[in-house]
Amino acid sequence: MDxxxxxxxxxxxxxxxxxxxxxxTRIFVGTFKCTDAARNIILASTYEYRFPSPSAVRDAATGTEDPAAASAVDAQNIKVNMTSRFIGLVVVPGQHITKIELEETPRQIRAREALKK
Structure with missing residues (x-):
């Protein structure tokens, strides 16, 4: 691309x-404002998402009341939500960016598809 x-x-x-x-492993979701030659990205109205800590996963796995189920933790799937917080305006240093995705709402997808027709 030129x-x-x-x-x-x-x-x-x-x-x-x-x-x-x-x-x-953090994920930032926000409104793209600008970038620079060092690939730093500025996002506004940003939420930061983090994967659960190992202790949170362990607590979720052992949080059952049935001792037999607690001993069979390895055989089952445990679901633990990511933690999130609103951080507002943020600069993500380019050297720490591993992937960038464009987030589209269903409405934006429909509008894009309508333009193709």
Whole structure:
């Protein structure tokens, strides 16, 4: 992709919701505001998501009242929610970004499909 097309593509993302994955496994979901030559990304109205800690998973696994079920933890699947918090405006350093995803709502997908027709 040449430089002009790259700039146009980045311009088209301004104001859209991005999901940015970091090297420490955190995920930031917010409105894309800008980037720079060092690949730093600024997001507004951002939520940070973290995977549950090993102790939270262990607590969920042993939180059953049935001792027989607690001993069979390895045989079952445990579901534990990610933790989240609102952090507002954030700069994600480019060196710590592992993946960027464009988050589209069902309404945005329908609008995009309608334009193709």
């Amino acid at each position: 430089e002009n097309k790259a700039v146009q593509y980045l311009d088209s993302l301004i104001g859209r919701t991005l999901r940015v994955h970091a090297t420490d």
